[in-house]
Amino acid sequence: MLLLQLTLLFVLVLGGSSDYINIYHRAGDEVIMSCNSVNSSETSCSSIKWFYYRNRSTTDTIVSDGQINEDSPQADKLSLGRRCSLTITNISSEDAGVYSCYYRNTYDTNVYLNILTLSANQSTDPVGGVTLTCTLWVYRYIYCVKDSLRWLDEERDELKQDDDEVYYSRQKNCVSDLIITHQINHNRRYTCQFVINNEVKISADYTLVSTAPNKIIFIIIIVASVGLLTILVIVGLTVFIKSRRKTGAAAEDAPKRARVPDGEESSVTYVTVSYRNRNQEALPSSEVREPEEGEEEVTYATVKK
Structure with a gap:
């Protein structure tokens, strides 16, 4: 063996x-x-x-x-x-x-x-951004020639070093990094190709999802929540103040009840008037008598302030 x-x-x-x-x-x-060399009969x-x-x-x-x-x-x-x-x-x-x-x-x-992998990581480069790493895993003693790993955008155009959005780190053997300094589009696809003599042997795609819109939405939600809370507080204070004002006005306009102080006598004069019917004989005004049965007696009171 x-x-x-x-x-x-x-x-x-x-x-x-x-x-x-x-x-x-x-x-x-x-x-x-x-x-x-194995035939179908094996x-x-x-x-x-x-x-x-x-x-x-x-x-x-x-x-x-x-x-x-x-x-x-x-x-x-x-x-x-x-x-x-x-x-x-x-x-x-x-x-x-x-x-x-x-x-x-x-x-x-x-x-x-030969196995191709494509992954994304936060860049450790001073400019920041995201790094896409394309690696062709091969038998250890095989080397990849320069520029055999290429990067394409969504339009299948090769990305260049001087593009505004990306720049390259140098390819090292069978590893190539694409550093994206800023991501404009939300979901953008990048493609890594392994090429020999202009023939594409293998390729892999990676869709990079930008986190910027999510941050904006998060900020909008926070601002909206704070604004709504502020409005609710203002409305609550306004209702409370108006309620207090109405209560105070009602108390001032309420009628004052008359009260007689304890220990004081009220100044009241009572007068008794006798009534008789027309068939009854008139008496001299100076004569005073008790009312007879059947006559009505009325008492009036006058209050002196």
Whole structure:
């Protein structure tokens, strides 16, 4: 087994492979890699081995005699398919590297899996803003040429260094940063492409959502809330003041009740007048008598102030 791994590593370093395949995917994709010499009649895959190389110093045996190596870090994502092809689900940057197929004790195929990722972070640059980072994850000893990673706007026009809205940091190997100093449009899409000889091998989009409108809405809500609270306070004070004024006016206009002080006698004169009917004989005014039965007696009172 050690001799086999050294042989495969020698092939990788010197590039002596007759089947040298480069494939490009985005993180999260499902990848299927074929072992080219295997024909459709192969069903058991007992003569198949798959090896994974992240770098020159590390070799993982991920499939041996048609069985997934459960000790492999990728074991839960690996499976064998038709013609003993190797399938990896939900790939990540950690899966980038070289996959080699060994069939019937013969080296068969090298597959170079390259994975493109695109992410956003608050920029640590002095000018601030947001930094989009585009990375092509490759076999560790492969390098990307200058300007192989390009940035496009929504109109598919390449972004330039002198644009008002963005500027570049320099591409370092297979990593390129796009620093956005200010975001005018609310939802704007940016595209990163990996290009070889003007041929686009893989691309990824990122829609950057501006937070500025959310801040404006938040400020508007606060101002509106304060304004509404102020209006409610003013209305409440106005109603309270008017209510107090009406209460005071009603108290002043109320009629004063007359009261007789305790201990004082009221000045009242009582006069008794006797009434008789017409058939009764008139008496001299000087004669005083008691009223007879049937006559009415009326008493009047006069109050002296």
